[in-house]
Amino acid sequence: MGRKKKESKKQIKASDARQTVAAGRRPMKTKASAAGDGRAWFARLGPGIILLTFALVIYLPSFKGAFHLDDMHSIVDNPYVHIRNLKPATLFRAAFQDFHQNRPLSNLSLALNYYFGRLDPFGYHVVNFIFFCLTGLGIWLLLNRLFLQLGFEQARSGLAAWLCALLWSSHPLNTQAVTYIVQRHTSFAGAFSIWSIYFFHLGLEAKKRQPLFYGLCGLCAACALLCKETALTLPAMLLLYKIYFFDELKPGWLRSNGKWIVALAVFYGLGALVALRPEMLANLRRDFAGKHISAWGKFLTAPRALFWYLHLVVLPLPRFLSLFHEFPLSRSFFHPYTTAVSWLGLLLVVYLALARARRSRIFSFAVLWYLGSLAVESMPLPIEIVYDHRLYLALLSLIVPACAWPVLKAKSLKPVLALSVAVALVFGFFSFSRNRVWTSEASLWEDVLQKYPKNASACNQLGLVYAGEGRLDLAIQYYDKAIELNPSGTDAYNNRGNAYRARGQAGLSIKDFSKAVELNPREANAYYNRGLAYADQGRFDLAIQDYSKAIELGDKNGEAYNNRGAAYANIGRQDLA
Structure with a gap:
């Protein structure tokens, strides 16, 4: 008798479930089915x-x-990525940067980052x-x-x-x-x-x-x-x-992939011809000369x-x-x-x-x-x-x-x-x-210097960090160490010259800028900075010469033109200013 009642209850539940589905309504979930769905969801996601x-x-x-470091010339000081609109011509220029760069897509992403967040x-x-x-x-x-x-x-x-x-x-x-x-x-x-x-x-x-x-x-x-x-x-x-x-x-893999192997050979062959053309080889020789x-x-x-x-x-x-x-x-x-x-x-x-x-x-x-x-x-x-x-x-x-x-x-x-x-x-x-x-310039370069105490580049970069904080004496100490470790490096001389100039020591700064020019006659920044130091001393003729040299060497900073114009004005050459 009891067994028949249990069976009749199951039949009633089954018929109710069928009626619910037939009516277009979802059957109510039990705790067990809900838990099962949760486990399935977690297993997937x-x-x-x-x-x-x-x-x-x-x-x-x-x-x-x-x-940090290359971020400066690739982002902070790079006019190509400092876009103000999303016009196709602007985006194309930001991506290819007058064809001076081979990484247009990631360059474009930097430009878009600048557009939305400066x-x-x-x-x-x-x-x-x-x-x-x-x-x-x-x-x-x-x-x-x-x-x-x-x-x-x-x-x-x-x-x-x-x-x-x-x-x-x-x-x-x-x-x-x-x-x-x-x-x-x-x-x-x-x-x-x-x-x-x-x-x-x-x-x-x-x-x-x-x-x-x-x-x-x-x-x-x-x-x-x-x-x-x-x-x-x-x-x-x-x-x-x-x-x-x-x-x-398996045997035959070479034959079955023959056309793809030929296509790869053509792809890399053409790439080699492009990479090994005379002007590219000349650029490589020039780059190696400075390394x-x-x-x-x-x-x-x-x-x-x-x-x-x-x-x-x-x-x-x-x-x-x-x-x-x-x-x-x-x-x-x-x-x-x-x-x-x-x-x-x-x-x-x-x-x-x-x-x-x-x-x-x-x-x-x-x-x-x-x-x-x-x-x-x-x-x-x-x-x-x-x-x-x-x-x-x-x-x-x-x-x-x-x-x-x-x-x-x-x-x-x-x-x-x-x-x-x-x-x-x-x-x-x-x-x-x-x-x-990586959270700060100081912590990054101190980390490098801790591991490589004789790294001239790290000393130079720490000098820049402290100069930016106005701690010029400490900055000059690091520049001194960088020059001691690498006497042929132009950056440390250039940066120490800027520090001396910021302290009002134009004579010492000119000496450092001149050394940088001696080491690398094509260092546009050194000419520009020496021009500033000459202008501080009122030696505007020499300043004009250095500004002109910086412009000739391809310094894209408009300040060289501005300062040369100011120097012309100071010597009464308003027509050239």
């Missing part, structure tokens, strides 16, 4: 929210950061952080797809991809690419590169929407190239990605730098990170001896990566990714040998094999998960500490 929140906490100090660093930092987050999310999505493509189960693939994105987002080496505003060239190119590969992967998987995904892939790749030249290796990496993970290096490095020395040193970077990836302690690093050039293959060792080591690593490519595709591709990410800036170009921000995407070469492989293969996930989260927390703490260093 929770990992992304955690990833972004963790990144935000780490980078909170960066939003208080100031403009010279408030906060807005620039927000944009940099947004692109950093987009890169982290792209890494998560891309790696999840990759691990599924390799045949791993969905749960482990998702977890491994998320942990890799977490470790990458928390890594202290990324702080320079994100917090140093002008390095958005690097972070923008990195974001577009990752999303280009992601859309390429979707295109390779898709059957119906291939043109859409390939179009998005091409668009992102073009954007990456318009942000920084390091993305020149992206087309090759896309083809390698297909060969490794979709063709699986402390040579093309041959840079070529010899590159493998040493590639191996040196690895210790920063594995052990990114704040005391190892710096805006500048003093990295000695190799003089020959055996001076220092580590040059020959590094070259042999590089050749051995590449050989092993290629020889074991079919058996260890992840590890083999990681080696090629590392070399491809650093290839352009490792070439014999007149740029510094090492910088932290260059490892922005190269980090993945070590993070993916070291983190994802144990997650994908381990029998028990708890130890691997605990270790990965612990490392991410430690990295996050280091990144937070590093971001605090």
